[in-house]
Amino acid sequence: MSRSSDFLRRLFSSWTTALGAVLLFIIVVAAIFGPIVYTVDPFEMLGRPAQLPSARFPLGTDVSGRDILAGILNGARVSLIVGLAASLGATLIGIVIGALSGYFGGLIDDTLMRITDFFLTVPNFVLLLVIVSVFTSTIEVITLAIAFVSWPSVARLVRSEFASHASREYVHACRGLGMSHMEIMGRQILPNVMAPIIVVSSLMVASAILTEAGLSFLGLSDPDIVSWGYMIGVGRTVLRSAWWMAAIPGVMIVLAVLAINLVGEGLNDALNPRMRQR
Amino acid sequence: MAFSIPPFLQFMFRRVLQIIPVVIAIAALNFLLLSLAPGDAADVISANNGGASAEEVQALRESLGLDRPMIVQFFSYMGGVLTLDLGQSYVRGMPVLDLVMSRVPATLLLMVTSLALAVLAGILLGILSSTRYGSLLDRVMSIISLLLYSTPHFWLALMMIVFFSVHLGLLPSGNIATIGGDFSFLGRVWDVFVHLILPAVTMAMFYIAVYMRLMRSSMLEVLDLDYITAARARGASEKKIAYSHAARNALLPVVTLAGVQIGHALGGSVLIETVFGWPGLGRLVYESLLERDTNTLMGILVVSSVLVIVVSLCIDLVCGLLDPRIVHK
Amino acid sequence: MTSLLTVKSLCVGFPGKRGVLPAVEDLDFHIAPGETLAIVGESGSGKSTAALSIPGLLSRSSRPVVSGSVRFEGQEMLNMPDRKLARMRGPDVGMIFQDPSTSLNPVFTIGRQICEPLRTHMGLDARAAEARAIELLELVKVSAPEQRLAQYPHNLSGGMRQRVMIAIALACSPRLLIADEPTTALDVTVQAQVLRLISGLQKSLGMAVLLITHDLGVVWETADRVIVMYAGRKVEEGPVRRILSQPSHPYTEGLLRAARKEGRDGFLTEIPGVVPPPHQRPPGCAFEPRCARAIAACRAAVPAIRSTGPGQVAACIRAEEGQPA
Ligand SMILES: Nc1ncnc2c1ncn2[C@@H]1O[C@H](COP(=O)(O)OP(=O)(O)O)[C@@H](O)[C@H]1O
Ligand code: SF4
Numbered sequence: 064m065s066r067s068s069d070f071l072r073r074l075f076s077s078w079t080t081a082l083g084a085v086l087l088f089i090i091v092v093a094a095i096f097g098p099i100v101y102t103v104d105p106f107e108m109l110g111r112p113a114q115l116p117s118a119r120f121p122l123g124t125d126v127s128g129r130d131i132l133a134g135i136l137n138g139a140r141v142s143l144i145v146g147l148a149a150s151l152g153a154t155l156i157g158i159v160i161g162a163l164s165g166y167f168g169g170l171i172d173d174t175l176m177r178i179t180d181f182f183l184t185v186p187n188f189v190l191l192l193v194i195v196s197v198f199t200s201t202i203e204v205i206t207l208a209i210a211f212v213s214w215p216s217v218a219r220l221v222r223s224e225f226a227s228h229a230s231r232e233y234v235h236a237c238r239g240l241g242m243s244h245m246e247i248m249g250r251q252i253l254p255n256v257m258a259p260i261i262v263v264s265s266l267m268v269a270s271a272i273l274t275e276a277g278l279s280f281l282g283l284s285d286p287d288i289v290s291w292g293y294m295i296g297v298g299r300t301v302l303r304s305a306w307w308m309a310a311i312p313g314v315m316i317v318l319a320v321l322a323i324n325l326v327g328e329g330l331n332d333a334l335n336p337r338m339r340q341r
Numbered sequence: 342m343a344f345s346i347p348p349f350l351q352f353m354f355r356r357v358l359q360i361i362p363v364v365i366a367i368a369a370l371n372f373l374l375l376s377l378a379p380g381d382a383a384d385v386i387s388a389n390n391g392g393a394s395a396e397e398v399q400a401l402r403e404s405l406g407l408d409r410p411m412i413v414q415f416f417s418y419m420g421g422v423l424t425l426d427l428g429q430s431y432v433r434g435m436p437v438l439d440l441v442m443s444r445v446p447a448t449l450l451l452m453v454t455s456l457a458l459a460v461l462a463g464i465l466l467g468i469l470s471s472t473r474y475g476s477l478l479d480r481v482m483s484i485i486s487l488l489l490y491s492t493p494h495f496w497l498a499l500m501m502i503v504f505f506s507v508h509l510g511l512l513p514s515g516n517i518a519t520i521g522g523d524f525s526f527l528g529r530v531w532d533v534f535v536h537l538i539l540p541a542v543t544m545a546m547f548y549i550a551v552y553m554r555l556m557r558s559s560m561l562e563v564l565d566l567d568y569i570t571a572a573r574a575r576g577a578s579e580k581k582i583a584y585s586h587a588a589r590n591a592l593l594p595v596v597t598l599a600g601v602q603i604g605h606a607l608g609g610s611v612l613i614e615t616v617f618g619w620p621g622l623g624r625l626v627y628e629s630l631l632e633r634d635t636n637t638l639m640g641i642l643v644v645s646s647v648l649v650i651v652v653s654l655c656i657d658l659v660c661g662l663l664d665p666r667i668v669h670k
Numbered sequence: 671m672t673s674l675l676t677v678k679s680l681c682v683g684f685p686g687k688r689g690v691l692p693a694v695e696d697l698d699f700h701i702a703p704g705e706t707l708a709i710v711g712e713s714g715s716g717k718s719t720a721a722l723s724i725p726g727l728l729s730r731s732s733r734p735v736v737s738g739s740v741r742f743e744g745q746e747m748l749n750m751p752d753r754k755l756a757r758m759r760g761p762d763v764g765m766i767f768q769d770p771s772t773s774l775n776p777v778f779t780i781g782r783q784i785c786e787p788l789r790t791h792m793g794l795d796a797r798a799a800e801a802r803a804i805e806l807l808e809l810v811k812v813s814a815p816e817q818r819l820a821q822y823p824h825n826l827s828g829g830m831r832q833r834v835m836i837a838i839a840l841a842c843s844p845r846l847l848i849a850d851e852p853t854t855a856l857d858v859t860v861q862a863q864v865l866r867l868i869s870g871l872q873k874s875l876g877m878a879v880l881l882i883t884h885d886l887g888v889v890w891e892t893a894d895r896v897i898v899m900y901a902g903r904k905v906e907e908g909p910v911r912r913i914l915s916q917p918s919h920p921y922t923e924g925l926l927r928a929a930r931k932e933g934r935d936g937f938l939t940e941i942p943g944v945v946p947p948p949h950q951r952p953p954g955c956a957f958e959p960r961c962a963r964a965i966a967a968c969r970a971a972v973p974a975i976r977s978t979g980p981g982q983v984a985a986c987i988r989a990e991e992g993q994p995a
């Protein structure tokens with residue numbers, strides 16, 4: 064209890080983290096409850112196109128007369144879900160590859176790190192575009208594809224953590240007690256190295272959101288789903304006459320990504336007190 | 342027997358050899374993706390040409406060699422890639438390699454300009470921030486950099502266009518040069534430069550934020566080391582300590598990261614080039630996506646990866662210049 | 671006796687979680703021109719902190735809190751503006767450090783680092799500075815000085831690097847050289863050479879030396895006077911002969927006993943226990959937990975410094991009683 068309250072105190076000791084947490088909370092609430100409370104269909108043409116904000120359309124309408132607020136609220140869901148799921152996927156892949164590599168070393172390590180380096184070399188947004196264009200763009204494919212191109216940084220981190228733990232006393236002791244490699248990796252080492260992994264994967268949520276936005280801006284997103292990037296793409300066609308149409312969803316992306324980055328930095332400070340002096 | 346290759350050349354040679362396995366791996370990955378994908382090139386071509394009868398598609402398939410066993414197709418594809426034959430762009434009717442290479446210079450111009458700008462500005466701002474550690478300036482710069490770091494650059498690009506092209510009418514909003522412009526040589530250079538400003542600055546923004554943050558923390562680390570105290574002890578001024586003694590050492594991680602991020606920047610250039618209509622590789626990616634020109638996409642993947650390796654080789658050389666210890670390792 | 675450096679009530683603290691932790695408390699000493707003063711004490715006694723605070727070189731990121739007075743030829747050095755202080759570092763006060771492998775900038779050539787003070791303080795141009803650098807390297811007995819100039823620190827051995835550090839510190843002929851454990855990081859065989867070099871140069875150049883060490887053998891050979899520090903405070907001070915033959919503080923006695931047991935280059939590890947870190951110092955005499963002669967009164971207050979012999983002072987309430995061994 065006191066340990067967790069101490070952790071929370073450290074986490075929110077900086078006003079920037081607190082700001083990030085508040086922002087994130089608002090966005091999450093809007094994503095969960097927004098579409099339930101504000102039930103307007105984001106795909107339906109409801110009025111004249113390109114209207115300025117009014118009582119009926121709080122953020123105005125887009126080029127096809129669709130309600131921008133409805134799009135923003137539904138887009139929040141897409142951004143957060145894709146961001147979270149892709150980061151989770153990348154983290155899982157990264158943990159498996161990094162753990163095997165760092166724990167066993169040798170040939171396994173060499174092979175896996177070659178593969179990791181390969182993924183770090185290939186421009187991953189281009190690879191992502193190729194993957195998405197080859198398959199049908201559904202939200203599941205997009206999420207998996209983002210995870211598939213994002214895991215190497217996690218794998219690198221996990222590898223170095225596991226490698227440094229693999230030679231430690233307690234790991235030898237566990238071997239002596241007859242624990243299997245799997246048990247040692249999963250039950251003993253992993254909990255010890257979770258802190259930096261949490262930091263990296265929370266920051267990865269932010270970059271996954273940016274990546275998804277880029278994809279849907281290019282028109283490669285799931286055609287059945289409204290997302291912020293897609294809305295910017297739509298707004299782009301009338302940039303000269305109605306710049307706010309592209310501006311509004313962009314501001315949302317900035318706020319969401321900023322909130323996650325702020326919280327991620329706070330987590331980093333709170334979980335790695337050594338680095339805190341900086 | 343007495344003949345020996347200098348270590349420097351050995352190093353270069355090893356690095357250049359590294360390109361081969363990467364190219365093989367990409368070719369294999371490409372092939373895997375193609376075989377997993379629903380439909381094949383014959384379907385795409387006929388669909389692009391407004392549909393065709395089943396017999397026509399089958400004939401096309403045979404002429405493209407798509408009816409051969411998978412393994413045969415695999416080796417023929419690999420053989421092609423290794424002899425620099427990236428196949429034909431079925432949509433544009435020209436060799437993929439020619440098409441891709443024709444777009445490389447524009448992309449290089451954009452990337453080199455924006456990354457150089459980002460490294461330079463990021464480093465200077467990072468030094469400034471670290472020497473004023475904890476001050477108001479330091480905090481404001483940290484917040485601005487985090488904000489830039491959180492901004493999707495394709496959106497920033499649009500907003501820059503709105504402000505500088507539409508609102509102020511200062512800068513062109515797209516393309517690499519004025520279409521049909523009739524200029525002298527210097528006039529053409531100036532014209533390209535003017536067109537380069539917005540895309541390069543937009544792209545640099547994100548990386549300025551990244552490098553500034555890294556340079557700042559790297560500087561703070563270095564400024565605490567013994568040889569900095571020793572430099573102070575012999576009367577070096579604070580300015581000299583920051584900009585010469587510390588910066589030179591703090592630079593290494595920044596330059597290394599810049600090398601690692603070339604791939605990231607190439608990916609980002611797809612969006613930037615699309616927004617600004619910059620006729621480079623990134624724009625070609627977008628066009629090929631729209632045209633479902635899979636062969637070209639795959640070719641871009643191969644060429645851009647090779648580009649990443651070559652650039653990171655150059656970065657390694659720069660690191661060797663910055664840190665005398667590296668060459669001797 | 672005129673004084674080159676006068677330190678009065680010097681206190682240095684480092685802000686920590688529980689307030690400012692004192693690393694040096696109420697330190698007084700002076701150094702005459704040409705004199706060698708040694709500061710001895712176990713690791714953690716505050717020797718380096720005291721030495722670094724003289725030319726204002728304490729690590730900035732740890733935000734040290736410094737008070738008291740440090741006067742060089744009557745000029746107050748604490749709170750002196752950076753620019754002015756920088757002009758004194760080199761021509762007035764030179765410094766060499768414990769670890770020569772980390773004290774040289776790894777990405778600059780030896781030549782560049784020796785020439786730096788010559789060019790900033792003496793206004794020499796590149797060629798003159800280079801010529802002088804070669805002379806300096808000869809002075810500190812570095813072989814093949816011309817070639818060294820173009821080399822990097824990683825090309826040199828530890829002993830060579832420390833010689834280079836000495837050459838840099840001597841470049842502007844300082845009147846005070848501060849040497850913070852200049853031989854601790856070196857091979858035993860090289861230690862004696864480097865020490866002999868420092869004391870030889872001191873005599874020929876007539877500079878004062880503040881020598882920090884935990885090796886009493888070194889003190890015996892090189893110093894005129896000694897200060898013994900314990901837990902951030904001066905516990906004893908006096909002429910070398912007197913301190914080493916008739917110490918009045920039990921801590922000094924302990925150091926001597928340990929050194930004799932271990933022979934000439936003995937390290938001071940024989941007294942049971944360790945120096946308490948700043949946040950665990952007992953009230954009263956800080957040595958009390960480790961002191962064989964401690965009595966109840968030792969815990970009451972920090973013992974005052976009192977005269978215990980000619981030129982000798984000590985901070986122990988039982989100093990006059992029981993003659994030391
Ligand atoms: N930069 C610093 N920040 C915090 N504490 C310090 C710092 N430098 C020294 N100290 C503390 O001050 C005390 C004295 O250290 P030091 O001067 O290095 O002793 P010595 O040189 O005698 O071994 C130690 O307890 C050390 O922990
Ligand atoms: S004051 Fe007491 S405890 Fe301290 S050294 Fe003297 S006798 Fe020992």
Ligand SMILES: [Mg+2]
Binds near residue numbers: 717
């Ligand atoms: Mg010390």
